Amino acid sequence: MYAYAYVHENYVLLDAGSALGFGVGPLLICKNQSFLETELKNDLRIGIPGKYTTANFLLGIAYPHLTDKQEMVFSEIESALQQERIDLGLIIHENRFTYADKGLHKIVDLGNYWENLTGCAIPLGGIVINRSLDAETQHKVNRVLKKSVEFAFQNPKSGLDFIKQHAQEMSEQVMYKHIDLYVNEYSVNLGIEGRRAIAVLFNMAQEKGLVPTLKKNIFLD
Structure with missing residues (x-):
């Protein structure tokens, strides 16, 4: 969602298809347990899943002094920690379900940090459409997306084969935990609260x- 600010003049956010919620935020983790008990110093190396991610935005708000960041594919951050190529890792997606099994430890849940700071759901991602398209087309695409998400809720196993082809973690249990966490009522329609959460993020x-x-x-108008 954070990256959208840089392209907003050409694209508008749709109300359907977004990923927002409570208890869904990125986690800052480590291998060395000493980081759980001491203040995090500014020379620590941190693996992040992208400069323009909501995760990195939250890290910058919570720990502005941590600036030695290395961009990585999100699924490689855990192994980089295990190999001690970085000191801290900022994980997203299904990795929040797998890090503990790999001997890694949570320092802070940045989603909880955001919720306590703002009282809002955390906006992680959304679907945008080009502003050059006419309003009728924009709203039609939004309606189709909404119907697609509603169908998926009613038929939760309908997309399982497709998901397995693209999932980083092949455990079916992990895949369903991931879906249950990130696909919710905000994915059907942002509504007033969803729009408010996004506005708070961008205002801050x-x-x-x-x-x-x-x-x-x-x-979307």
């Missing part, structure tokens, strides 16, 4: 100078 990012000023309405 603008106030701290972390993203460009948003010059256009970001939501």
Whole structure:
């Protein structure tokens, strides 16, 4: 979601298909348990899943002094920690279900940090559509996406084969935990609370100078 600020002049957020929620945020983890008991120093090496991710935005809000960041494919962060190529790892997606089994430890849940700070769900991702398309087309795509998510809720195993082809973690149990956590009522329709959460995120990012000023309405009219 964080990256959207940089392309918002050309794209508008749809109400369907987003990933928001409570208890779904990124985790900051480590291998060395001493980091659980001491203040995190600014020379620590941190593996992040991308500069323009909501995860990195939250890390910057919670720990602005941690700046030695290395961008990695999200699924490689755990192994980088195990091999001690980094000191801390910022994990997302299904890795929140697997890190403990690999001998790694949670320092902080940045989703909980955000929820305590704002009282809002955490916006992780969304689907956008080009502003150059006419309003009828934009709303039609939004309706189709909404129906697709509703169908998936009613038929939870309908996409299992497709998901298995693309999942980083092949355990069916982990895949369903991942889906249950990130696909929810906000995926069907952002609604007032979902839009509010996104607005709070971008307002905070603008106030701290972390993203460009948003010059256009970001939501579907």
